[in-house]
Amino acid sequence: MRTLRVKASKTYDIYIADNLLSSAGDYIRQIAGGKTAALVTDDLVDQLYSQMVEESLANSGYRVVKFVIANGERSKNAENYLLLLNFLAGNKLTRSDVVVALGGGVVGDLAGFAASTYLRGVRLVQLPTTLLAAVDASVGGKTAINLNTGKNQAGTFYQPDLVLSDYSTFKTLKQSVFQDGCAEIIKYGMIAEAMLFGMLKEPLWPQMEEIIYRCLSIKSDIVAQDERDRGQRQLLNFGHTIGHSIEACSNYTITHGSAVAIGMVIITRAAVKLGHCGDNCLNEVSDLITNVGLPVTSPYTAAQLFECAVSDKKLRGENITIVVPEAIGQCVLKEISMSELRHLIELGISN
Numbered sequence: 001m002r003t004l005r006v007k008a009s010k011t012y013d014i015y016i017a018d019n020l021l022s023s024a025g026d027y028i029r030q031i032a033g034g035k036t037a038a039l040v041t042d043d044l045v046d047q048l049y050s051q052m053v054e055e056s057l058a059n060s061g062y063r064v065v066k067f068v069i070a071n072g073e074r075s076k077n078a079e080n081y082l083l084l085l086n087f088l089a090g091n092k093l094t095r096s097d098v099v100v101a102l103g104g105g106v107v108g109d110l111a112g113f114a115a116s117t118y119l120r121g122v123r124l125v126q127l128p129t130t131l132l133a134a135v136d137a138s139v140g141g142k143t144a145i146n147l148n149t150g151k152n153q154a155g156t157f158y159q160p161d162l163v164l165s166d167y168s169t170f171k172t173l174k175q176s177v178f179q180d181g182c183a184e185i186i187k188y189g190m191i192a193e194a195m196l197f198g199m200l201k202e203p204l205w206p207q208m209e210e211i212i213y214r215c216l217s218i219k220s221d222i223v224a225q226d227e228r229d230r231g232q233r234q235l236l237n238f239g240h241t242i243g244h245s246i247e248a249c250s251n252y253t254i255t256h257g258s259a260v261a262i263g264m265v266i267i268t269r270a271a272v273k274l275g276h277c278g279d280n281c282l283n284e285v286s287d288l289i290t291n292v293g294l295p296v297t298s299p300y301t302a303a304q305l306f307e308c309a310v311s312d313k314k315l316r317g318e319n320i321t322i323v324v325p326e327a328i329g330q331c332v333l334k335e336i337s338m339s340e341l342r343h344l345i346e347l348g349i350s351n
């Protein structure tokens with residue numbers, strides 16, 4: 001087991017091991033009193049892991065109430081958010097009770113947003129069950145739902161009180177969902193720790209604990225310095241500006257991890273052409289992305305991507321901050337205009 005302490009506006013612990021869910025109740029009892037635990041999950045994860053968590057919570061003296069959403073990004077919506085708030089109120093959760101998010105980033109973001117606003121904030125525990133949620137979404141306190149006009153347009157900064165990362169749950173992931181998580185690991189490798197590139201070339205299972213630990217060490221250091229995303233935290237958006245526009249262009253049929261993978265290749269190719277980094281950077285990142293089974297080419301033209309970037313972010317006329325690679329393990333933030341963004345996308349798409 002590896003543990004990490006995050007020191008942001010809230011100080012909290014992350015436990016990383018392969019058998020945590022069955023003792024989730026014990027860990028949660030240590031940080032939260034209260035009588036009721038509201039378990040939030042999706043229908044797929046519910047069938048696989050809820051029972052184990054419910055039993056453990058009950059053994060630790062909690063009354064468990066459960067809210068289940070349909071799996072998938074579309075569930076991260078305002079309707080489910082309100083249903084969940086009313087569910088918490090209907091079950092008379094008090095400020096000493098706890099919301100437990102069991103699932104991937106969709107469940108974590110929705111449950112986190114509800115926990116942060118119900119009674120102006122109740123305790124929140126994240127039990128990530130996807131690689132992406134374990135290395136990224138469950139830590140750092142960004143909560144969100146999507147609005148009709150775009151992704152993550154309503155949300156809060158609200159740190160969890162505890163994160164239990166039980167990576168034995170990854171064994172039941174669809175391969176494509178597992179691969180999505182690899183995109184975020186490559187992101188961490190690119191912005192901060194080249195060694196993650198080497199680790200991703202070896203069999204992953206024996207290194208899982210170490211990989212999650214390294215990714216979350218990077219994220220928690222950054223979050224401790226810039227919780228509200230005004231400076232260094234934006235490094236975590238490497239590949240994401242173009243990635244988000246790919247997601248938007250596809251009407252969210254291309255997953256986040258695949259879109260970010262393509263986004264990382266496009267921005268790195270543009271950076272090579274502009275002399276910010278060497279050819280080897282592009283070769284290494286695109287080889288690794290291909291090796292983990294993720295895509296490297298955009299199904300959309302530069303013009304389409306630019307249009308989606310503009311409408312996704314409602315950015316017309318404004319400058320944006322993008323993350324530019326200088327070497328594997330080193331990136332810098334750069335503020336650019338929208339016309340420079342258009343140019344970057346054009347450079348990054350063409351060979």
Ligand SMILES: NC(=O)c1ccc[n+]([C@@H]2O[C@H](COP(=O)([O-])OP(=O)(O)OC[C@H]3O[C@@H](n4cnc5c(N)ncnc54)[C@H](O)[C@@H]3O)[C@@H](O)[C@H]2O)c1
Pocket residue numbers: 042043044045048071072073076103104105106107109129130131132133136137138139140141142143152169170171172173174177180256
């Ligand atoms: N808050 C943040 O900082 C942050 C960071 C990155 C991404 N996100 C958000 O996270 C979401 C993506 O997260 P995700 O990739 O985990 O997607 P997800 O939550 O939709 O999960 C992907 C699929 O895997 C299934 N699943 C989950 N765990 C499983 C398991 N152990 N076995 C079998 N199936 C399982 C789910 O039911 C779902 O169908 C996006 O909404 C994104 O915006 C948030």
Ligand SMILES: [Zn+2]
Pocket residue numbers: 136184240256260
């Ligand atoms: Zn991401």
